[in-house]
Amino acid sequence: MRRFLVIRFLQALLALWVITIIVFGLSHLTGSPIDALLPDDASPEQIDNLIRHWGLDRPYHVQYLTFLGNALQGDFGESLKWRGQSALGVVLQRLPATLQLGGLAILISVVVAIPLGVMAAVRKGTTLDASANVIALLGQSLPTFWLGIILIWVFAVGLGWLPTSGYGGITYMILPAVAMAWFQIAALTRLTRSAMLEVLDAEYVKLARLKGVPEWQIVWKHALRNAAIVPLTYFGVLAGSILTGSVVIETVFAWPGTGWLAIEAIRGRDFPVVQTVVLVFAVVYLGLNFIVDALYAYVDPRIRYD
């Protein structure tokens, strides 16, 4: 178990290092921030000043090594768009909003998808099962930005029940969280349903029925416990999707989290912030997957290396 965890941890570190190279390379390949930051009529002197100030006149490998060295100390540079603030400070300031929204979206996904998937498996072939399939189909085929706009239109503009956009309490979170969760509900429902179908057909379930164990106990206690390993492994993907999904949803709902920040930073070629957002996302994603791997190894001893 320990060896497995060490190997997984080293793999995560390697992935993170590769990500730093990709992020640094891509953000510099998209062009110089000078063109986004300076006015149309910037003088050569202004351009030179800014290039020197941001160290853009140094070779790429020197810039990368400086970036990596500073990043290891938690210094991702100064934001080019949010002047006077550090890139990490800007990202950390916005991160709670994304975690709030993502947390609610995950909660909605789990609370809706697991029971729906279980019930669809238990009542296979019924209207409930068909409905769950339709929900899954819609969830996986509707673009989230479109769904977000439709939700705004129906519940904020049409019915006036909820605010259209912006940051605030729970009322501001409902629509973006639902829009974000919808795709995950679809995926998680299908996974849970198929896992439950397999487990419900197992010999030990039949034996439990013969022994007279109440049906609700068979389903929710014995079958779900064994079927849960499939949705559990999906949890890492789910969390990652919620983070990346926040880029679209936060922009549509003007939710001031890291997703919206990423879009704004990309538009402004604020590459210190872009790099920080991506690396923070990567760390969160890799961290969650590491936890999932650990849990998976704990639940299923067969996959341990030792």
Place this chain on the structure above:
Amino acid sequence: MPTNRNHLTRRALAGVAALAIIATLGLPAVAQTADRVVIALDPPSTETNRFWTTSGGFGGIDPAFERLVGNDPVTGAYDNSGLAERWEVSDDFTSWTFYIHPEAEFHFGWGPVTAADVAHSHALHSGPDSTLTGVQSLRGAEIEIIDDKTIRFTFEEPRIDFDFANAGRGSLYIYSKAQYDAEGLEGYDRQPAGTGHYQYVESSPGQIVFARVEDHWSGFQPDFAELEFRFTNEAATKLALLLSGEAHAANLPRELQDEALADGKVIISSQNPGKQVVLIPNGLYQSEGDPAHKPDLPWADIRIREAMNRALDRDTIVDAIFAGRAEKLVRYGMHEPHEGFAPELVERFEEMYGYDPERAKELLAEAGYPDAFPDPVIPIISTVSPGSPEYPTLAELVQIYFEEVGFQTEIREMDWASVGAAGRGRAAYFINPVQNSPIRPSNVALSNTFLPTGSPYHGYEDDRIIELTNEVNRTLDTEAREALIREAFSYVYEQYADMPMVSLAAEIVVDPEVIAGWTYPGVTSNGFSHWQLIEAAGQ
């Protein structure tokens, strides 16, 4: 059966209760106080309270700050509604003296505005970390504080447009030196003290709130007690904010305005055109010996440039893209209230530039297009520039018109900064849109457009227009300048140096039940200003 009925009743009640909870939770969010006017806008390009580190466009803190020179809300003419009650300029335009309003004072008790505040602000705005547009017109000044309320800027060379540099589209907000001395730049970050009719209250990501200054030094009091900017990139969300009543005004792209109008909202336009839009046949670096000059570009041939102009049905473009609310532009940079307006160019426009696809085809044949050119394909840039959501549609429509007369074209998607980067690298060999926003003084527009040191989004250069523009900048005599500017405009008009498209007013869509009117001249980068003149309905 009774059990089933009870079960159904319970479920129905639970459903109603859930809806009621959602509705109740939602109500406070939707309700707005009548004293606060909320305006949904595009986010500023740089979010900071340090104006000098922005590119000088709309910075978000505009309602809290003032410049030395004001603009009349109707005509846009320079006036003393800014911090200077009057100013004097020497005959040779090298010395400008400003007299500050005796009553002018900063917010939050930071005291009266003095010449020292102006000098301090000038130092910040013209310093090495300034990224402002037009910062060159601030630099090089020798500053003399005559007394508490009088300051003189002296330059080695004439600064004819120093008033422009200090007015609506100018580069100098006046900050409090006293606040800086006491709190440093962090004080500006936390609560910047300006002198505007609204004072800064707070900002959070996506939002800035201002409060009315009671007993403002000017004696004018805005109708609304609070002003809030709500920033969102997504146009559909801005429309939703307006229709739901959460925002009372929004700068919507034209394709979404009809939906707002159908809901009873109204458009308030700037009093004057706020910008000119043009298509640039870029990459024509034709000065003697310029290594970037490519004579075999199709549009290096004047007949091709005329054909491009003849291929465009501007009336249809105005209707299709600008909902009919635009005027056909005759000469980019030329504006009737400014120097060098040439009415003969207006009179000859249809004859020279009018829609004539047959003539365009003849011109292409005369020029031997496409066979005479090694690469006959015309690349048209599809891009998005802040405040100009129409550019991609414009590119597609222009492509259709070009291909109708026989041009081979391709659309190239490019972000706005990359267009500028290509220009700075003197490799902008394509057709790109650009805007003159706000409409600058004629000599500034000429310098931006035709000098190699000007805007990288323009690329028509030849020795004659460079010489004329430099001559304009050297000339102080009013009549001589008028004649020179007119000659410059006529020259590039004859050369078909670009494809003039439209002249547009700034527009904002408002809820008439909350906002009764707003008079603003259209003299800033996004066209909006004079926030204190937003009139509340029912006052």
